[in-house]
Amino acid sequence: xxxxxxxxxSTAVRLTGNDAQAEDIAQEVFLKAYERFEQLRGSPTAGxxxxxxxxxxxxxxxxxxxxxxxxxxxxxxxxxxxxxAELTFAAPDTPAAQxxxxxxxxxxxxxxxxxxxxxxxxxxxxxxxxMAYQEIAQRLHLSLAKVKTDILRGRAAxxxxxxxx
Amino acid sequence: xxxxxxxxxxxxxxxxxxxxxxxxxxxxxxxxSRVLAELTxxxxxxxxxxxxxxxxxxARAAFLIASGGSVQLAIVAAMWVFAxxxxxxxxxxxxxxxxxxxxxxxxxxxxxVSLVGLIPHRWLYAGAALxxxxxxxxxxxxxxxxxxxxxxPTSRGLTQT
Numbered sequence: 001x002x003x004x005x006x007x008x009x010s011t012a013v014r015l016t017g018n019d020a021q022a023e024d025i026a027q028e029v030f031l032k033a034y035e036r037f038e039q040l041r042g043s044p045t046a047g048x049x050x051x052x053x054x055x056x057x058x059x060x061x062x063x064x065x066x067x068x069x070x071x072x073x074x075x076x077x078x079x080x081x082x083x084x085a086e087l088t089f090a091a092p093d094t095p096a097a098q099x100x101x102x103x104x105x106x107x108x109x110x111x112x113x114x115x116x117x118x119x120x121x122x123x124x125x126x127x128x129x130x131m132a133y134q135e136i137a138q139r140l141h142l143s144l145a146k147v148k149t150d151i152l153r154g155r156a157a158x159x160x161x162x163x164x165x
Numbered sequence: 166x167x168x169x170x171x172x173x174x175x176x177x178x179x180x181x182x183x184x185x186x187x188x189x190x191x192x193x194x195x196x197x198s199r200v201l202a203e204l205t206x207x208x209x210x211x212x213x214x215x216x217x218x219x220x221x222x223x224a225r226a227a228f229l230i231a232s233g234g235s236v237q238l239a240i241v242a243a244m245w246v247f248a249x250x251x252x253x254x255x256x257x258x259x260x261x262x263x264x265x266x267x268x269x270x271x272x273x274x275x276x277x278v279s280l281v282g283l284i285p286h287r288w289l290y291a292g293a294a295l296x297x298x299x300x301x302x303x304x305x306x307x308x309x310x311x312x313x314x315x316x317x318p319t320s321r322g323l324t325q326t
Contacts, residue, residue, distance in 0.1 A: 002197075009192035023193055030200045031207075105187050112184075127184045152173065155180045162183055 004047060005030075008054045014124045015058040017113045025061060029054045055129060059139065062121070107161050119154035122147045 008029050013022035032053055033040055040046040112120060121140060125131045131139070137147045212220055220228070281289070 005192040005196055006189040009196065010189040013190055019193070023196055023199070026192065026196055027199050027203065030196075031203060034200075034204060101186075108183060109187055109190070127181050152176075155176050158180055158183070159176055162179055 004050050007047065008050055011051060011054045011128070012058050014112065014128060015055070015121060016062065017115070017117065017120055021061065022058075025054065025057050028057055051129075055125075059121075062117070104161065104163075108158060111158055111161055115154050115157060119150045119157070122151050123154035123158075126151055 005026065009022055009026045012025040012029075013019055016022050016025070029050060033046075033050060036049075040049060043049075112124070115123065122136045122142075125136045125139070126133070133144055133147050133151075136142075137144045140147070207215070212224065217225065217228075
């Protein structure tokens with residue numbers, strides 16, 4: 001458990017954006033793992049199994065508790081234009097180039113957590129879980145175009161925290 | 166001059182690098198103790214409150230035999246009740262009652278069709294349009310009310326601080 005608890009918690013917390021929910025999900029994952037302890041002990045695929053289970057449990061959790069409000073909470077204009085400019089974050093007091101790497105990581109983690117769910121979910125699945133756009137669209141029951149647009153907007157919002165290249 | 170696609174690819178690469186640079190979040194110190202406490206709680210449960218797969222073999226076999234016996238008993242009882250009811254000729258009364266109900270339903274349907282036929286088509290279309298308008302208004306008011314009263318502001322975008 002020690003070897004995988006950070007990975008399991010990280011996956012859950014980045015998908016949910018909520019520490020308490022992520023801890024509940026991580027607990028459920030390890031309870032499931034305990035039921036298969038004999039199969040997983042010493043298995044080289046244990047990490048992959050845990051990753052798959054935590055991703056599935058988190059997505060199921062999110063769809064179960066939020067599907068009923070999705071219609072109302074996402075009644076935003078989706079006319080294709082890039083609204084990333086509307087998203088602003090708590091800016092550091094110092095210019096982006098001057099903050100240290102640790103501070104930047106904390107800001108980025110916080111910004112990721114505060115992204116709207118419809119942007120954070122596909123963005124995390126793409127960049128952390130290495131899922132393809134098509135796979136994300138199928139998993140979230142969304143159109144391919146919406147997935148691409150949401151990921152692009154999420155990236156644009158996060159890009160404000162990166163140093164200018 | 167760079168193309169928009171090149172900019173998007175560059176943005177994707179930079180975000181990918183930055184996100185992978187984040188590393189893993191440290192799990193809360195309470196996670197392990199929570200898992201162990203839950204395992205202890207589950208282990209302390211009596212066998213009949215655990216999942217069926219964890220029941221003793223003898224208990225599982227007894228349960229399956231008892232279930233099969235119950236199903237067989239229910240079938241025999243239903244057949245016995247049916248035979249008794251049939252013997253008392255209640256089935257004839259039930260059939261006539263069903264026939265009456267069918268005739269009544271058919272009459273009501275014919276009456277409804279006749280009444281609708283008497284109403285001018287324009288009125289019907291206007292009524293349908295009004296219903297749709299009211300439905301849309303109600304839905305819109307519900308959505309606005311939800312967004313104003315309950316929706317988390319952070320789910321609609323990030324506010325500047």
